Amino acid sequence: MNRIVNDLTHTQQGAIAWNNDLQSSAYFDALSEDELSEREAMLNCHKWSLRPDIPVKLILLVTLLSVMTVSTAIYAEDLSWGNADTALGKLTVSGWVRANYQDKDYSDSDHKLKFNAAKLDLKYDAKTLFGGVEYRCYQNDTLCDFSTLVNANFGYKLSDTSRIRLGLQDMPFGIGRFWTNSWYGSLLDNAGLEDVHNLGINWQQQLSTNTVLDLAYFARDGGSFAGGGGDSARYAANYVEPEDTTTENIEEKNMWVARINQKIHFDDYPVQFNVGGSYWYSDLENNSNGQTGHRHAWNVFGRLNYQKANLTLTAGQNRSDTKSLNATDYTTVGSFESKYFVANKSNYYVANIDYHINDFYRDYDITPYYSYTVFDKNKSGFATSTRQILGAYMSMKQFSLAAEYIVGKNDVFIGGDANSLAKGDASGQSKLLNLLFIYSF
Numbered sequence: 001m002n003r004i005v006n007d008l009t010h011t012q013q014g015a016i017a018w019n020n021d022l023q024s025s026a027y028f029d030a031l032s033e034d035e036l037s038e039r040e041a042m043l044n045c046h047k048w049s050l051r052p053d054i055p056v057k058l059i060l061l062v063t064l065l066s067v068m069t070v071s072t073a074i075y076a077e078d079l080s081w082g083n084a085d086t087a088l089g090k091l092t093v094s095g096w097v098r099a100n101y102q103d104k105d106y107s108d109s110d111h112k113l114k115f116n117a118a119k120l121d122l123k124y125d126a127k128t129l130f131g132g133v134e135y136r137c138y139q140n141d142t143l144c145d146f147s148t149l150v151n152a153n154f155g156y157k158l159s160d161t162s163r164i165r166l167g168l169q170d171m172p173f174g175i176g177r178f179w180t181n182s183w184y185g186s187l188l189d190n191a192g193l194e195d196v197h198n199l200g201i202n203w204q205q206q207l208s209t210n211t212v213l214d215l216a217y218f219a220r221d222g223g224s225f226a227g228g229g230g231d232s233a234r235y236a237a238n239y240v241e242p243e244d245t246t247t248e249n250i251e252e253k254n255m256w257v258a259r260i261n262q263k264i265h266f267d268d269y270p271v272q273f274n275v276g277g278s279y280w281y282s283d284l285e286n287n288s289n290g291q292t293g294h295r296h297a298w299n300v301f302g303r304l305n306y307q308k309a310n311l312t313l314t315a316g317q318n319r320s321d322t323k324s325l326n327a328t329d330y331t332t333v334g335s336f337e338s339k340y341f342v343a344n345k346s347n348y349y350v351a352n353i354d355y356h357i358n359d360f361y362r363d364y365d366i367t368p369y370y371s372y373t374v375f376d377k378n379k380s381g382f383a384t385s386t387r388q389i390l391g392a393y394m395s396m397k398q399f400s401l402a403a404e405y406i407v408g409k410n411d412v413f414i415g416g417d418a419n420s421l422a423k424g425d426a427s428g429q430s431k432l433l434n435l436l437f438i439y440s441f
Helices: 033-042 054-071 187-191
Strands: 080-083 089-104 114-125 129-138 146-159 162-170 197-208 211-221 250-265 271-286 292-306 309-321 330-335 338-343 345-355 357-361 364-377 385-396 399-409 429-440
Touching: 129 162, 187 330, 187 338, 187 345, 187 364, 187 385
Parallel strands: none
Antiparallel strands: 080 089, 089 114, 089 429, 114 129, 129 146, 146 162, 162 197, 197 211, 211 250, 250 271, 271 292, 292 309, 309 345, 330 338, 345 364, 357 364, 364 385, 385 399, 399 429
């Protein structure tokens, strides 16, 4: 029924960044812009649709190639102009180009090295203003046959401890944009709960030295872009138009999201601890029968850091009442040119552990990591979905290598089908070896 794109690395995860909207504030003990970019490289109204034609794709490719040519002589942190402490501000250009090699036990369409994706990231920071644009290009069958805007937003610094951001941006739900270190992403990514980017406004306030509060409103989802997947040609997983006319069409609007994050220091021990929680409420418009239901989702999270080791845990619940008359207990979700079903009611759990080693081999640093995701559906007869990822990331200056061994069960992107995240599939455990070769600029 639906096209499942197994070749795509669904998300390009980064190391978890705390208070990532307020890096420039001296009052915050948070990551700087350069540190955030480095860690991210380690790892990823009415409905509207942007359809760039071939010249737009060519412009994007020429821009990427031009920046890459310049950056062979300078490092990524040098691709910036201006001063962030002035009214005129500072513009920084960064990104990466990536190739991959895959070996699957559920498909023969692999065993070849090919271009996988490219990212162009523009960041602007000034005395009172800031903003950013993230654009990505992927290859499924041909070069850049799927390209998408991920973020496009602008903001104002109300004070050293408060700011507001407007536009297409990641929702403040969960411990951060990414919940694991994996480049491929957790199952919650595919379920539309992690790394979600929608159109709205977010106010972030530091309540005390170690406490940050986010309050946000999103009018609608991020929309679809250029590709062959129609409404599912998008980066983040959202409710989309179903292919089957007998399946109800759900549209999510008026999303209210709140998150609080508390950092705890231990003065006598080399240990740091972050703990917090987030809540998501929205309207679910059933375009098939004219009724409106609601989503109630929440999670609690914690991150323990000891020297160079990190343990991150997330647990939560999602309850989506779509006012369906069919009693299917699932809804059509789409991302990366694929449409599939996701259970309306579920509990979920994510665990991630990583350890950073400097100068592991000559000038190379290495970060091994392991993540485990459980998507437990509440409907009787719906099989639990799991994904395990054992990986390592090695980097030296602008060149990086990532290797991930992934085991999925009832997993839509690892050997599964459109029913994997709802009723489940009959594939059993499926395995994928994913090798990534990255050039960052």
